[in-house]
Amino acid sequence: MIVTEALTKSYGDVLALDDLSLDIGEGEIFGYIGPTGAGKSTTIRILSGLLRPTSGSARVADVDVVRHPQEAKRVVGYMPDIFGVYHGMRVWEYLDFFGAAYRMPRAVRRARIDEVLHITGTDEMRDYFVDSLSRGMQQRVGIARALIHDPKVLFLDEPTSGLDPRARIEMRQLLKHLKELGKTVLVSSHILPELASVCDRIGILEQSRLLLCDRMEAVLRQVELRRLIEIEVLDDPAGAGAALAAQFPAPKLVVTETVGRMLRLSFAGEDAEIAGLLAFLIQQGIGVLWYREVPMDLEHIYMKITTQAKAGKRRSDDAE
Amino acid sequence: MLSNPVLLREVKSALRSPLALALAALYLGVLATLVWWMWPQEGIYSATARASRSLLLVCGVAQLLLVILYAPAFAATAITAEKERNTYDLLFATLLRPRDIVAGKLFSSIVVLLLFVLLSLPVFAACFFLGAVSVREAAAIYMVTAASSVMFGLLGLSVSSVARNSHLALVVTYLLLLLFTAGPWVPWFLLEQQPWAAKFIHEARAFSPLGAMASVILPAFEPSGAWRTYLIFCGAASVVMVAFIIGRVHWAGPRDARRHGATIQDPAELAQRRMSFPFYLVDPQRRKGCIPDWLNPMFAKELRSRAFGGGRWIFRLAAACFGLSMLLMIGVVGNLVGPTPNLIRSVALVFQLGLIVLIVPSLTAGAITQERERGNLELLRMSRLGPLSFLTGKLGVALLFVMFLLLGTLPGWFAIYYLEINTMPEILDAWAVIGATILFALTAGLFSSALAPRTPVATALAYAITFLAAIVTLLPLLTADQLSVRLREMILVLNPFASALQVLTRGVFDDLGILWQRHAVMSLGVSALFLIIAFLRLRWLLLPQK
Structure with a gap:
């Protein structure tokens, strides 16, 4: 649904986007992660047809956005990170205006306004003035506006920026709902934990380059992150730790911490081997109160990947 | 005071901006051009030479007008921005x-304006060589110029302290500036023929900067004490x-929360509202329909978000115009100020x-x-x-606003037609000028935007x-x-007042x-040029950027 090939954008000597190649499938929620200035907004603006790339190609829903930006507007819904609202307009009037600006017939528009208000959970705010809404509600109305012409693809640039925790949770739920509706969504953020729970795949952008693009599990394997295991034993945690260390010598297994009856382990192994750890403990007659793998969060992945990238860059700079 | 960080920042940012440089260049350019253009060929040194006094009058008035034009640009947006x-x-x-x-x-508002006034000293020094002053x-x-700068700067700042946004602050400041500058001349315009009003006319003009300037340069026209009266007035008004500004800044409460607003559903309440002005014309709270397919969405949006959504001010302004034109016409036609048709026509035209x-x-x-600015262009x-x-x-939408305002001035035109039935062709010619001026002003706004x-x-x-x-x-x-007749004609043909009055x-x-x-032809030509430039620029803005 979204395909870019060697997409590059430079402003004079400043390289904003470097050789980006993406392939996002239909119905996917793609998390686009990177620090401020990495090139996320530049990518989104190119894909929305608002910015011309320096080189490369970009297609959205089989439309070449570089050659046919007007056509791209029919299939793309775009919500920028900062957008304005009109004073003195009610929510439904605001949506009606943009629907009319997309040349939607009036009869279709009327029903569609009700629909997008319902999708975004803003039915009750229909008659409220848009400029009187809180930021979280304005973000929802912004998504409703991006949906008004029923695009196949949505580009949401930092949709949770400035929102309180509850609003962020609601935004994540909305993203999942959009996926259920069959929309392809590219959502950018620099707040990593939010994307981890909703995205099918993530792409990590650092200093205008795409470092990684894959599913979460594959990303985990790719970065060779060790898995963290927590075990609470009935008694003798030290003995349990020693037994584990003897059976699975370092670097396979490393006991990183012992707190009371709880052991924290760093383990490099697949799912079957993790199950084998528990089986071993039971075989040894060690009573286990609970056993769990601590989910690796996106922040760790991000830090690991970007650190590796920087180290790699330093090595290549030194070699030159 | 010199270490006040707000003052230092404001003055620095005002003077560093390219706009300040452009305004200063324009200011000095205009004054220098006037001096060069009006420099008498014979170069006579004489305190009584008419050419010299004319140059002084023009420079003095030009400087005053430029200060009046600049005051809002620096002061009216100081707080709203x-x-x-x-x-x-x-800051707080x-x-x-x-x-x-x-x-x-x-x-900071006053200092920048006073700097501009000081910049003109070398130009005025040239007048000394003519013995003009x-x-x-x-x-x-x-x-007089400095006092006007201070007072109008404070006026801009006062408006800025209450206005909701910079655009509104600028417009209101310009309107008030006109009131202060031209308002005191209205009695002269209307009551000049009445002997009993002579003293009142002179006293009223003393409150105008133009009257004060005239009293210095043309003591035969204006009593010489008028400029002192004006300075006292400036001082009192400034205090x-x-x-007011201190009170607004210190004790301004929290901004009014925007009302959420609700649509009225109750039929009885709707019916009641429909009976009251102006809701039988348009009532935002009963609006239910989507924008029709045949209607320009931008036009509809502008009406809903600004004009009729906040329709009170446009109706009030139109009502004020109507009331004012009625008063003027009643006063003139009712023989209160003299029954000259010329006066009636002049008043109507100048007002319009x-x-x-x-x-x-x-x-x-x-x-x-x-x-x-609001992030909507994206x-x-x-x-x-x-x-x-x-x-x-x-x-x-802008034309619609203008139509409402023009409706408010219709009583004056009825009076003109009533007084002299055969003036319809002339009225239509004058309206051609008015129409061309409307288009010129509208397209100038689009061009600037x-x-x-x-x-x-x-x-x-x-x-x-x-x-x-x-x-x-x-x-x-x-x-x-x-000036030669030809040169006067070349300049005055550009002026709508001159064309319409003639x-x-x-x-x-x-x-x-x-x-x-x-x-009319020149005005429409320039308007078309403004529109084309605005269109090309907007088209560029809406295209994918490189």
């Missing part, structure tokens, strides 16, 4: 006391405005054109810049709204263009003896050729 940038509250969160903030804003007169001229010059540029000056670029729809929508980076700059530019065409081109009236009144500009046709 802070609020729009969300830095106003940050610092250790600065409220009085430091107020003092910084006050003095004594030291005493020069000092009086500068005191009142300073107190003055309204257009003062209000119309602001209707379109924010057309494009406001969309950019969203509009994603839609299928083209530059033509955009411009015609904005222009359409397309090129300027921000709305206050666009508004100031739109007013500068309109004032240049409507007011500055009247300067030849002050130099009647200096066609509708008798004995006005009779020595010149027919002005109105050439004026």
